[in-house]
Amino acid sequence: MPVLERYIFGLTAKAFVASLIILTAVIWTTQALRELDVVTAQGQTIWIFLLITGLTIPSLSVILAPIALFGAAVWSLNRLNADSELVVMSGAGVGPARLLRPLMALTLMVSVVVGMMSVWAIPESLRALRFQLTQVRADVVANILREGQFTPIEQGLVVHVRERRGGALLGIFVQDTRDAPQEVTYLAERGQIVEEQGSTFLVLENGSVQRREAPDKDPAIVVFQRYAFDLSPFTGLSEVTSYKPRERYTSELAAPDVNDAAYKAQPGRFRAELHERLVNPLYPLAFMLIAFAAIGRPRTTRQTRAYGVLGAIAAMAALRIAGLGATNLLVATPYAALAVYGLPIGAGAAALWLAFGRRPRSPAPPVSSPLAAAASA
Structure with a gap:
């Protein structure tokens, strides 16, 4: 690559990396705040919190990378023009193609990375995210049940532990009002968590069960030596994992199992997710061509470029919104695939025509004056 092209490539690549990092950090922060209860309410470590929130970065990058590339292209072209470098290049014979x-x-490199993220990294990260969230939910006793606190595990189910000593729980109180107006209260001197055949139980020892059918009735009390309270519905470990279309491997979307209950319920979701992954690499190309068509030609300092920048931003936003709409429409009808691929391809072709197809206006012939005619004679 010649020195001039390396200079433009490096300038745009640095701007792209900086833009992508800033955009990802801002969006990641807003997403991370939603998962803050993983640390505060569910007793997980900061490393688990960072792992769970970090697994969303591939999904964010696929959306933000084309936007960051567009912003980097606009910034670098504006800078080249502001420093009169585009004018000098044009005067030296550097054409728009070069x-x-x-x-x-740079765009092809970004498109390849976006394609890999869409086809492979996103389903892998979302599956890992599902696994980590399941583990957090399954670790309900080890990390949620704290000494001296009334911990709501689910709406209508509250657990209190007086003391934790090693693997034993002392002074256990469990109140279950999920089947209102019925109220069940468990009291036990001690207990422990037992996992058996994929199920999790809170085994209570030396306690009693108080069952009240209605608030105006006396409770029925049953004393027990040992009682197993099933925690499996709250851990999620006993459930059969059913992955969403976004969590499926691309091969599963391309050739879905016709007997799969999820596919039978929403075949359009599988189709839309597959085409969305395949079309994502086209958007960096379309965005770059839109930016180049709008402000890729040199202009003097008297010619404002604000309208070109605003027009490029509007075209980029309209294209992305239309693409999302076409993907949603693809859920209902397979013919929307023409619009899914046609929008970025058509936008890129139109941008190429604007950048190279239009011929600049030929300057008007100079007006000859009588004095000039006499001088030439």
Whole structure:
């Protein structure tokens, strides 16, 4: 790659990396705040919190990378023009095709990475996220049940533990009002968590069960030596994992199992997810061409570029919104696939025509004056 092209490539690549990091950090922070209860309410470590929130980064990057590339292209082209470098390049015989070449090299690299993230990294990360969330939920006793606190495990189910000594729980109180107006209260001197055949039980020892059918009735009390309270519905370990279309491997979307209950219920979701993954690499290319078509030509300092920048931003936003709408429409009808692929391809082709197809206006012939005619004679 010649020195000039390396210069443009490096300038745009640095801007792209910086933009992508900033955008990802901002969006990741907003997403991370939603998962803050993993640390505060569910007693997990900061490392588990970072792992869970970090697994959402591939999904964010696929959306943010084309936008960051568009912003980097606009910034670098504006800077080149503001420093009169585009004018100098044009005067030295550097045409638009050569100016576009390093930008396209960067765009192809971004498109390849976006394609890999869409086809492989996103389903892998979402499956890992599902696994981690399941483990957090399954670790309800080890990390949620704290000494001296009334801990709500579910709406209508509260557990209190007086003391934890090693693997034993002392002074256990469990109140279950999920089947209102019926109220069941468990009291036990001690207990422990037992996992058996994929199920989790809170085994209570030396206690009693108080069952009240209605608030105006006396409770029925039963004393027990040993009682097993099933925690499996709250851990999620006993459930058969049914992955959403976004969590499925691309091969599963391309050739779905016709007997799969999820596919029978929402076949359109599988189709839309597959085409969305395949079309994602086209958006960096379309966004880059839109930016180049809008502000890729040199202009003097008297010619404002604000309208070109605003027009490029509007075209980019409209294209992305239309693409999302076409993907949603694909759930209902397979013919929407034409719009899913046609929008970025058509936008890129239109941008290429605007950048190279239009011929600049030929300057008007100079007006000859009588004095000039006499001088030439």
